[in-house]
Amino acid sequence: MAKSEGQKLKLLYILKYLEEYTDEAHPMTTAELISRLAAEGITCERKTIYADIAALMDFGCDIMQVSNRRGGGYYMASRDFELAELKLLVDAVQSSRFITTKKSRDLIKKLEQIAGKHDAGKLQRQVYVAGRIKTENESIYYNIDNLHRAIQENKQISFTYLEWNLQKKLVPRGDKRIVSPWALIWKDENYYLAAFDAKDNIIKHYRVDKMGSVEVLEEKREGMAIFEKIDVAAYSNQTFSMFSGEEETVTMRFPNRLVGVVLDRFGKDADLRKQDEGSFRIRAKVAVSGPFFGWMAGIGSEAEIVAPEQTVVKYKQWLQNIIDKNKE
Numbered sequence: 211m212a213k214s215e216g217q218k219l220k221l222l223y224i225l226k227y228l229e230e231y232t233d234e235a236h237p238m239t240t241a242e243l244i245s246r247l248a249a250e251g252i253t254c255e256r257k258t259i260y261a262d263i264a265a266l267m268d269f270g271c272d273i274m275q276v277s278n279r280r281g282g283g284y285y286m287a288s289r290d291f292e293l294a295e296l297k298l299l300v301d302a303v304q305s306s307r308f309i310t311t312k313k314s315r316d317l318i319k320k321l322e323q324i325a326g327k328h329d330a331g332k333l334q335r336q337v338y339v340a341g342r343i344k345t346e347n348e349s350i351y352y353n354i355d356n357l358h359r360a361i362q363e364n365k366q367i368s369f370t371y372l373e374w375n376l377q378k379k380l381v382p383r384g385d386k387r388i389v390s391p392w393a394l395i396w397k398d399e400n401y402y403l404a405a406f407d408a409k410d411n412i413i414k415h416y417r418v419d420k421m422g423s424v425e426v427l428e429e430k431r432e433g434m435a436i437f438e439k440i441d442v443a444a445y446s447n448q449t450f451s452m453f454s455g456e457e458e459t460v461t462m463r464f465p466n467r468l469v470g471v472v473l474d475r476f477g478k479d480a481d482l483r484k485q486d487e488g489s490f491r492i493r494a495k496v497a498v499s500g501p502f503f504g505w506m507a508g509i510g511s512e513a514e515i516v517a518p519e520q521t522v523v524k525y526k527q528w529l530q531n532i533i534d535k536n537k538e
Contacts, residue, residue: 220252224262228273228286231327237276237283289324296325308350308401308419353424357403360391366429367391370422382422389414390431397446404442406433413437461493461517468509491516503528
């Protein structure tokens, strides 16, 4: 076999070609492999291709050989991700509000490379990033990485919280904040950080895409005793749109046809009981706030807050304030 400086890379190139260009409907012949290698300055013979393919198969690569009238060839029979799995990942990336349009396109392009040349087009037809509501915070990748690192290393963070101005720019709101990060929560198409604020001695949450200049500090985290009392899954369900409010156990009544809506919000473990032939009651802890009242109002007059009385009064006053405001 003729020698060349690229001989040590030959196996890697063969694996690359099979992963990127082949599938069951598109095998690559030995002659084509030799030709592609020659373009990289690597010369070889047919028998060495056979030996290289055998070595890759011994290593664990799922390579299949097919024979047909045109000579057949080799193809990669299985990959780390099936096409259906990649479609799910593409859908998740393109629908995530906290990933910018530019980062979404970059991620989808990388997923297309995993799919291979012939399946990449099947993914591309599903891409509709343009026009979706996306964050503009391009540093979010690095911020999330710093947040994960701070949680893993048990350290506090500092950051600047951002808000939109009338010029449609994200600008700092107030001074830098220092908190102890405890959990990242994906809720209502947004990414939130649950963190302990030592100044106010409570757990707060922040939109990750509105956090700027996240830095990991050397100080150890605080607030473990408070955070350990929180069931994160239940917390995210009861905190509507992640707006804080006074936590209360509220009893609500709904018609039976809305049981799916209620379980989607509060989970299958919610305390749900039959009221009469046409309705049911549910008791759940919620953060009593505008978003909670808005959710109830959005369902309509068939959704009713039954108890406690002070929450019923607050809900009625909230509705009356809206009516009064729109009369002005």
